[in-house]
Structure formats: structure tokens, C-alpha cells
Amino acid sequence: MPGDATGLRRLAIFDFDGTLADSFPWFVGVLNGVAERYGFKPVEPDEVEQLRGYDARRIMRHLRVPGWKLPFIANHMRGLMARDIDGVRLFDGVPATLQALHGRGVSIAIVSSNSADNIRRVLGPENAALVTHLGCGSSLFGKPAKFRRMMRQTGIPADRAIAIGDELRDIDAARRVGMACAAVGWGYSRVDALAAHRPDRLLTRVEEIAGLFDG
The missing domain is CATH 1.10.150 (DNA polymerase; domain 1)
Known part of the structure; x- marks a missing residue:
């Protein structure tokens, strides 16, 4: 899996709707x-x-x-x-997960077609403060460019990053930039469809996200 050969992952790039927010x-x-x-x-x-x-x-x-x-x-x-x-609310467990990643020194980014204002309002001030980079308003198929921008802005390469999303296009976008992808089964796409698309990891509980950053 990309990211394992060179050490711990340092960048989490989240989708928003269906991944962090129950929309x-x-x-x-x-x-x-x-x-x-x-x-x-x-x-x-x-x-x-x-x-x-x-x-x-x-x-x-x-x-x-x-x-x-x-x-x-x-x-x-x-x-x-x-x-x-x-x-619109965050999924249960999301605030604790963001806090855990922040505590480990993981840079947290969100790439979404939603607006920055909507995202910040759903996150709330405390959670929004943990997000270091926002790539908002991206087109439906514009995520690869946003992923590359996040890597440039953070200085973290693809093999130290992972995209976390709930749709098939999130997996495709991560592959386009050579990044690992974890698909989450609680959002917009069905679990069986995600599994057939062969993400690097398929998660079924929010609490599993933190394990993506274990050694």
C-alpha cells in the first residue's frame, strides 16, 4: 500500500459529505x-x-x-x-477522530465540492480549528488537482498521505495522484460497490480511521 514503505502517514485528506458529515x-x-x-x-x-x-x-x-x-x-x-x-450533523465519532489525528501530528485537510462556509459551520469552531487546509468548491471530477495542491501546500508527498472518502470517484482521484485511499462504508456509495473498486482500505466504522496512521 502506498505510504507504508517510507514511514508513518502525515497527511489525511478527507472528503466531507458522506465521510465526515451525515448529509x-x-x-x-x-x-x-x-x-x-x-x-x-x-x-x-x-x-x-x-x-x-x-x-x-x-x-x-x-x-x-x-x-x-x-x-x-x-x-x-x-x-x-x-x-x-x-x-446536517457530523457522524458520531468524527470529533474524537479529528482530535486524535491532530494529537499525533497528522495534518488534516478537507477536499470537497461543498463550500468552506458550509463545512466550517457543520464542523463547528473547535473541530474546524483542527483542519489546516481546505480545498472547497472543487468540480465533481476535480479532486486530483486539489489533492496535488494539498501535497504542495503541506510539503507532504503522496506516499505519506491518504485520501479518505465515501465515493468511487474518491478512489479514482487518489489513484490518479499515486496516493492510498481508504473508502468509508457509511456514506453515499454502497459498501459492495466500494469493495469492487478495490480501495487500499475499506472502513465500516469511524473509529477505524485513526488506525490508518498507526506504524
Whole structure:
């Protein structure tokens, strides 16, 4: 696994929605309103689990979302979350995990298509203070560039870093930059779909994250 040959990992790059923040129920609740506004296919209740097994490009094809609309949809979704932010919470165990990593001297970064303001509000001041780098507003497929920027800003190479996310595109982005990836099974993508994508680690409990930084 990348990162093991040269010593302990020193950089954790987290996704936010579905990894640190339990936002999937909110996402499902607003999705069909967004579909009506932007003219793509609404999601039936019995389709949700099916879509959780698809990668982002297949979801776009299924819902008939043209790529040129993505920036407008993403911006609208950020605004909706800002409106509803009091209903979005961190997963249980996330604050303790961030504290544990910070205590070990691990640099904590977040790369997300969400806004910095939304992320800070959900984290709260105490947890937000533990995050040293934010790469926000990234496009749906723009994470590799953000990962490279985080490594440049921290001076920590790919073999001392790990990406932690809940979607198939998080695994793909990490591979693009030669970084290990831990997939988490409590977010947007189904566990079986994540496993089939063969991440370096597949986690099923938040408490397992700290173990990624053991010797």
C-alpha cells in the first residue's frame, strides 16, 4: 500500500459529505426539487439504493444530467445546504477522530465540492480549528488537482498521505495522484460497490480511521 514503505502517514485528506458529515438523508430530500429546477430525471424511492452502486458518470447518464449543467447544480446545492445547515450533523465519532489525528501530528485537510462556509459551520469552531487546509468548491471530477495542491501546500508527498472518502470517484482521484485511499462504508456509495473498486482500505466504522496512521 502506498505510504507504508517510507514511514508513518502525515497527511489525511478527507472528503466531507458522506465521510465526515451525515448529509446523505438531506441530499435525497432535496434532490428531486433540484431535478425539477434543472430539468433532469427525478429519482424514485426504489432507485436510491441502485444509484448508490453507480459511479458519478453513470449516475449522470442515468439521470440525464448534461455536464455543462454541473457547475450550476453544484452551486445551487451549496446554497440549499447553507439554508438547511442546522439539519446536517457530523457522524458520531468524527470529533474524537479529528482530535486524535491532530494529537499525533497528522495534518488534516478537507477536499470537497461543498463550500468552506458550509463545512466550517457543520464542523463547528473547535473541530474546524483542527483542519489546516481546505480545498472547497472543487468540480465533481476535480479532486486530483486539489489533492496535488494539498501535497504542495503541506510539503507532504503522496506516499505519506491518504485520501479518505465515501465515493468511487474518491478512489479514482487518489489513484490518479499515486496516493492510498481508504473508502468509508457509511456514506453515499454502497459498501459492495466500494469493495469492487478495490480501495487500499475499506472502513465500516469511524473509529477505524485513526488506525490508518498507526506504524
